[in-house]
Amino acid sequence: MPIWTDKHDLQVTASSEQTVQTLDQFGDGLLGFTTQVDIIVDLADTDHDCPVAQAYAAQFFASAETADGMQKAQAYLSRAKALAPHALPREQAIIQAAEHWCKTERRSAAKVLEQVLDDHPTDIITAKWAQALHFDTGNPAGILRAPLKVAAACDANPYLHGMLAFGYEECHLLDDAERAVHRAVSLNRAEPWAHHAMAHVNEARNTMDVGIQFMMDVSDTWTGLTSFMTTHNWWHVCLFLIDLDRGHEALDIYDQTIWALNQNCVQDQINGISLLYRLERIGLDVGNRWHGLAAQVAANASSQVSVFLDFQFLYALARAEHSDAPKMVDRMIARADTASEDEKVAWVRVAAPAASGVLALANKDYVTAAQQFAQALPFLQCIGGSHAQRDLFELFYLDALRGSEQWAPAQQILAMRHLGRPGVSWLKTQLQEAYDNLGLGQVLTGPT
Template sequence: MSFTDSLGNPVTVGDATSLPAIDAFVEGFISCEARAVDALAAAGDASPMVQAYCATLHLFAESGDARANAGPFLERALEGAARATPREQRYIEAIAAWSAGDIARAVALHQEQAREHPRDLASLKLGQYHCFNTGDCPGMLRLALAALPAAADVPYLHGMAAFGYEQCHLLREAEASARRAITLRRKEPWAHHALGHVMLTEGRLNEGLAVMRALSDTWVGLNSFMVTHNWWHVALFLIDLGRADEALAIYDREVWGVVKDYSQDQIGAVSLLARFELAGIPVGDRWQDVANHLARRLADHVLPFLDLQYLYGLARAGRDEADLLLRNIEAFAPAAPPSTRAAWQRVCVPAAHGLLAHARGDFAAAIDGLGQALPQLARIGGSHAQRDLFEQVYLDALVRLGTAASLAEAQGILQQQLNGQPESLRLRRQAAAVYARLGLPAFN
């Protein structure tokens, strides 16, 4: 008797009792819902894809012990692969490549899967995750477009396409895809997220805030990253609109404290606290609680994008562990897997020096380190909105150094940003201060 998952992909299982675990992962993963982890309840099931999905969930912890925790499940998946379908074998091989640090190989396998089995949307979303983390935005979009002819009925695929379009700066297409997804299913948080990106990029701040808040009643039952990250976007709109108290309340209520041990919740907290301070909003003692969790991340080195924010959070909290993390990054970078080694060496190391220098008031060194990293920053992953943190820190260092040359560079950056976001009170205040120091009138 043959079985299929909820998207119609044939699966190799002993009997129908394995299907709920498979569908929990597939449906939960592509919808960003917490029920994806229900697959772990079936960890004793010998079905190769149940084991592969359990390994996937452990690797998504993005922690130093994630690979070891995933290992037993991956081994059992590999042992059972001989009796699996070619689609399942390819997915298992992609997870093995991910675990081994061969991200280029993993992406190639997910791309092949999208062409051969376009309704394997769990594979597609995982491929997008790897492309995102290595700055391959066209790769994200290519994966989604390969599946659209066969899976246009699935709202979550339109959300995946929307984010791929947005990261490629194709904003009209991104908005159309996001709205298509929401038309098919109002509770499509990844499409909400893509729409928030579009409106932030286009400076539609009041509209973006209204749209995200209007959809927020559906942000229930999600994984902690998705719910905290969408609220993170709400907070960004509030900061730029000068509504500091509301933004701080969002941080306290919706961003920090959902799953404090999770990497993505931690970097969301770090980047939002940093943005508060860069916008002149005091954060009180909030750094300390976050730093207590960051101090456990000193040897993780899962993604350079994560390590940089762990480092900055520790430094802003005045923790000595920031120095140890910097040394660990420097030691790890030359030994990083070949697929990501250049990002660690050429981007992460100088950026880490720049961030630590900024946190400690050495603005010349901050400019030097971040200035080396910024032209290649996309290589460490993260979205445009997330990487904007490093650009804001660099800009702040230029202003605070206060030389004629640094203020002139700051003026050029700020005015271009303000041209794109005329609703931003934050940028307007910052630009006015720079113009005053340059002996020029403020321009709107």
């Protein structure tokens, strides 16, 4: 089988040069979160002799994190494995990673891809896949390390700096993250992952005004992107709006963008779920939106592909009083029994105790919710997601404490948050409520 060289100076086995050119286009789509990423499916269906195209198609479907996606991935993985004996060593490793990913062994997949990066420091596509896997497994150091391994060779590529920016932010290296964002947008103003990293930087710094201004200034470039990237950047705008006491504007964004682009996309669904929860808990009436969400989420409630996703699906179902919610708890607990070593902590230490807590929270059984969440929180990071996303579960716990009138631990959480964000009115209101119930009503929580 012929061997070609792609735009990243990497050797690729394929039946034609056209395949390699299309692979390059796919890579640009993957890095830039554009809808062009879909071309990998047609390519893999057309050229059955390109191992990397088959492996990428498998990873593309596996990364959708749905039962349907995992099932579709299998055919491409089978083709890739059949080609493996005659593939190049780098290609063989990518196939091995795809096989791990298709078994939801994400940590193992990331480890294999990192080894590829050690030998191929121009392979920014592999760095992108590795960063996604580290993100899914709550590994901030990995989120940063993967792009750093290709940083020297790919310095002129704006997408490298977007990846670095996010990695630095997840490692709490905020100044480094901001520098990387500026480098990315100086190379390409429309780099959406860099925009996203800047939102995280401002979220972490509690500079909501700066964050919202930055995101609004670049939002005109959010065209032609995957629905996840568009809705997730708008979700970050909504987080700023909530803390600026502009929740009604966030609800408008929910209607106009977050729940208007692609209701089938699980990432869009969780953007919607976590936004509605945040809005409702500060007193906004979100109407019947939970029912619209639950109707779409129900299709994914049996997948058990990701604890991080499942918690949010479960809350939406339970909040909408969907009959499948208690059964989903049972399925999540059963999934813990069959979890591989790779994902055991996430399912056993987090999902199994906290699933019933999510259901209890939605049913206003706050005592049970607080008990169940308390068991899971020390291990929460391993279920993946960003700091900002996982904060939803910290809020679940906080609200369970408040609902069960456990004011002493609630005050501790609220006071720490208030320290960083003294101007946020919902924090001041909830903290004052805690003080009132602790016989400390005279304690002032500062200006709004």
